[in-house]
């Protein structure tokens with residue numbers, strides 16, 4: 001029993017004086033420094049913000065949106081799920097505002113058109129040249145439609161999180177889709 005208490009005490013002391021905290025904050029500082037030192041990735045993020053006409057309060061969100069799961073555990077997968085639903089909500093809202101009598105079939109068609117990976121999502125993402133920005137592992141091709149589409153959706157998920165408002169992400173999708181997307185009314 002005494003021995004166990006001793007081990008517990010040692011454990012407690014190690015936890016209190018573990019340099020982990022210091023390490024993680026120095027990583028944070030390095031991260032900020034690299035932004036200031038303008039790595040090609042952070043320059044690309046700046047350019048992207050200009051293209052979409054949105055400046056992130058937390059640039060870390062855009063950084064994460066432009067990170068594929070093959071590259072890091074801190075990646076865009078969850079943001080891209082939010083992005084997809086933000087986009088679909090925006091399409092539904094816009095269509096119902098225009099025409100409250102839209103048939104459910106027509107609405108579903110519009111939603112599936114805009115959610116289509118190869119013909120809509122990846123096309124929009126390619127026009128923003130996300131394939132040149134998104135971070136992937138050396139074995140992954142960043143031009144793969146699913147990679148470009150994931151980053152594209154994650155960007156709007158990231159805007160929603162940055163503002164705490166899904167509709168800001170949605171309407172930003174609307175303006176980007178109109179500006180860079182295919183010349184087609186959605």
Ligand SMILES: *[C@@H]1O[C@H](CO)[C@@H](O)[C@H](O)[C@H]1NC(C)=O
Pocket residue numbers: 053054055
């Ligand atoms: C974003 O920041 C840049 C540089 O500070 C500024 O020129 C630009 O107008 C800002 N864009 C928006 C949409 O606020």
